[in-house]
Amino acid sequence: MNRILVPRNATPEPHALRDYALIADGERGALVGPCGDISWLCAPHWHSDAVFAALIGGPGHYSVTPRGRFVHGGYYEEGGLIWRNRWITETGIVECRDALVFPGDPHRIVLLRRVGAVDGTAEVRVRLEPWGGFGADALRDVRREDGGTWTGRNGALRWRWHGARKARPVRQGLRTTGLAAVLTLRPGRPRDLVLEIRDGPLGDPVVPSRAWAATQNNWARAVPGLASTLAPEDARHTWTVLRSLTSSTGGMVGAATTSLPERAEEGRNYDYRYVWIRDQCYAGQALAACGGHELLDDTVRFVCARLHEDGPRLAPAYTITGGPVPDQRTLGSCPVTPAATTGSATG
Numbered sequence: 001m002n003r004i005l006v007p008r009n010a011t012p013e014p015h016a017l018r019d020y021a022l023i024a025d026g027e028r029g030a031l032v033g034p035c036g037d038i039s040w041l042c043a044p045h046w047h048s049d050a051v052f053a054a055l056i057g058g059p060g061h062y063s064v065t066p067r068g069r070f071v072h073g074g075y076y077e078e079g080g081l082i083w084r085n086r087w088i089t090e091t092g093i094v095e096c097r098d099a100l101v102f103p104g105d106p107h108r109i110v111l112l113r114r115v116g117a118v119d120g121t122a123e124v125r126v127r128l129e130p131w132g133g134f135g136a137d138a139l140r141d142v143r144r145e146d147g148g149t150w151t152g153r154n155g156a157l158r159w160r161w162h163g164a165r166k167a168r169p170v171r172q173g174l175r176t177t178g179l180a181a182v183l184t185l186r187p188g189r190p191r192d193l194v195l196e197i198r199d200g201p202l203g204d205p206v207v208p209s210r211a212w213a214a215t216q217n218n219w220a221r222a223v224p225g226l227a228s229t230l231a232p233e234d235a236r237h238t239w240t241v242l243r244s245l246t247s248s249t250g251g252m253v254g255a256a257t258t259s260l261p262e263r264a265e266e267g268r269n270y271d272y273r274y275v276w277i278r279d280q281c282y283a284g285q286a287l288a289a290c291g292g293h294e295l296l297d298d299t300v301r302f303v304c305a306r307l308h309e310d311g312p313r314l315a316p317a318y319t320i321t322g323g324p325v326p327d328q329r330t331l332g333s334c335p336v337t338p339a340a341t342t343g344s345a346t347g
Helices: 208-222 232-244 277-289 293-313
Strands: 003-005 021-024 029-032 037-042 050-052 061-066 069-076 083-089 093-100 108-119 122-129 139-144 150-154 157-162 168-172 175-185 191-198 329-331 334-336
Touching (some): 108 208, 208 232, 277 293
Antiparallel strands (some): 021 029, 029 037, 061 122, 083 093
């Protein structure tokens, strides 16, 4: 537990990777920092460009942070990948419940955030700054619709944000870089913030209460009891993480992050947003030891498809759609190095 004085600078401060929580829906994942900053999210797929890239020093984040000084903590709810940030402030206790709607739609991201005061009145700063293409695609067509819902575009991605009707655009010169709001919270009156991102027409808006209920119920059905294991609670959480990293194609990515250096100036890093065949086989063996279930079937299905299609030309890693890993490219001063050789993937 650390005491934090939130800086006036809107850009989230970096944290150690272990301090971030993972929320994921199978098709992509986001990392939530202890100050309520979502600093990493690729859209619409695991291997797509990031819309929130503050984790690696790029632009883009989505932060819900108490005003003033606070002590932070957090935990996962039992039976699903739903994260609760909990902050002890100078005036009370604030919680923010975060999840990606599960199971995920390959073309539509729905990010749920429910923030509320547990004890005492509190204020939180909210800031949404999506940047497509690792910062190459700035905000366009930002407008507030009837009812206070905000919409906009980043390159080919469209987004809609509900729950902050009094937000105001953040501008640098003539360019809108994001939206900002201050929410006043009172006990028993939580606020739902819903962010939708899609690579096509947005469709009907999400109803927060239904989305939360569906996500909880779907996670409850997806995770087996694993009562025969030595530590059922830990085994269920591990299963939850593996399921959250597994696409509807059966491909299981190594982790959410890209090209984070394991050692300084080593010259090569591993991109974990791809399906590493070796690691998927290891995961399959662990799943088989627990009794199999549908997640094992997904793992076998993806690996068998790659073997049938590529045979002796089997690659070390693939995208979740079974495609080849793209070549390395450099983004400004921040290199992004896709997988080049096999390497251990950590969750």
